[in-house]
Amino acid sequence: MNKENDILKWFEGEMSLEDIKNKYPLEDFSNLEKMGFYSKQIEVPIIDAEQALADFKKRSFKKEETKVVPLNFKTFMKVAAVLVVLLTSSYFLFFNHTTSYSTEIAQTETLKLPDNSEVILNAQSELAFNKKEWKQNRSLTLKGEAFFKVTKGKKFTVDTDAGSIQVLGTQFNVKERDNYFEVQCYEGSVSVTHKNNKTILTPGKSVRVVNGELVEVKPFNAENPSWLAKESSFSEVPLWQVINELEVQYDIVIDASKIDAEQMFSGTFTHNDKNIALQSVTIPLKLSYAITGKNVEFYNYESN
Template sequence: MDKETLILKWLNNDLNDQELQAFKNLEDYDDLVKLNTNLQAFKAPEYDANNELKSVLSTIKSTKEKKTHWIKPFMRVAAILAICFSLYYYTTTIDTTFTTEMAQKTSFELPDASSVSLNAQSELVFNKSSWKNNREVELKGEAFFKVAKGSSFNVITETGTVTVYGTQFNVKQRDNYFEVICYEGLVGVTFQSQETKLKPGDSFLIIDGKKIAKLKENAPAPSWLSNESEFKSLPYRQVIAEFERQYNVDITLVGIDSNELFTGNFTHDSIDVALKSITLPLQLTYSKSNDTIILKRE
């Protein structure tokens, strides 16, 4: 571990036994401890003009060698501390970002131990250091949240804000598509300055800026967690966009109305099986060439 990291962890009181021993072995250890103690205990002294004059005259009479003896170590320690304070400020203000690429999913925990599953081509951002005072996450894409008991935070998207009251829910924010499904507990969805409360099984769906009514959700969790995408009376273009995300391919429609409603699902584990699932119900044919797929009406 490099010197700067050791000093930063020391300032944060975050050294383990092995790291503490390594820190004590630094050549600047005594100077660092002394300077840190002086900084913490620093306060303005009472001003005495006579004593200050004597002190200045005494300093002027000091030899050049003596000046060099204490100035160089002090400047070296001051430079190290300046670097450490800069690193500390940087690490406490930088955001934590989780991203997924095409055909990729990931799971992680928020600072309050709430778990998040991130679907393909998605991004979630939060600030760990300011979490206690600013409990917000920014989401682009789709994520399933399983909130720790007693926790609450806001999920910020381009279309609306989801307020968590302790629950399990799914948020999907894509181009001209915004959907929130509550699976457990209670969530509030704020859209155009109006909040809608969702109970288990309730959904909130906006497509092309319009609110769409949906039937109750009976599943215990979103299907994509089990590597399957499910659609209920959604425009076919939404099916194609999700297929492209899950398989990292480009799909071209020939003679097909992309606004045609589709109900069905496709697996994330086999592209051939998935293609049959999204073409047979609509009597479509397909052809593949590398990462490009063409769908046609029979």
């Protein structure tokens, strides 16, 4: 009932609608926006207390007079809030069949889909699908990175903001971060569509989109993505993307304003030791770093 409690807090002014949207990014709260708009149109009636008392005295002497209990506006709003919560709960219970999962910084999670396909979510990633329609439509949305082991069956589709992936039964990895999109095929074949351009991947092949542009990628030789083994590996990737991944895995903020973040990096860093990870990235590029709490600054050796 956390969602319903938050909606009740919003109705009583203890929580903003923007906070609710941020807390539940995959849910549709358009109805709440409409309710909020119309509730603002309701005006609290202005009551003349003295006149109301005089009218009450007159009515009190009339026999069999029907008693009218004035409706307190605050009470009305609370009742309305309860009704909204009940209606919202009914919607989520009977009409909304979206199942969603998300991971935090440095967290991974293994999931089983209704057809026994397996998904492993990397850190700071979100996945959602319609459970009721899954048998007819094996389709889901992904933000972040995930490794898929898809059981054979009907077409299986992964939609991201950068492109879509379609398979019948295979193993593949999808990474969709800010200005970066990459799909790697480990088994079977994968169809990747980006801006109406379709690419068919076979095992050991991948497609990469950096800053909206397709980038040629060399074949790779691996049975699984390195992040499943608590490492992040890169092959000729812009340094800014490596920095983004460091931030995702270690809950840090890296200032790269004093270096060339567009230079290419090939290498690996561990997810188990922050200093070793930072050294693995900076030393090959002849960079250094300074740590202040959660803030890390990259700089060239000669800038020290």
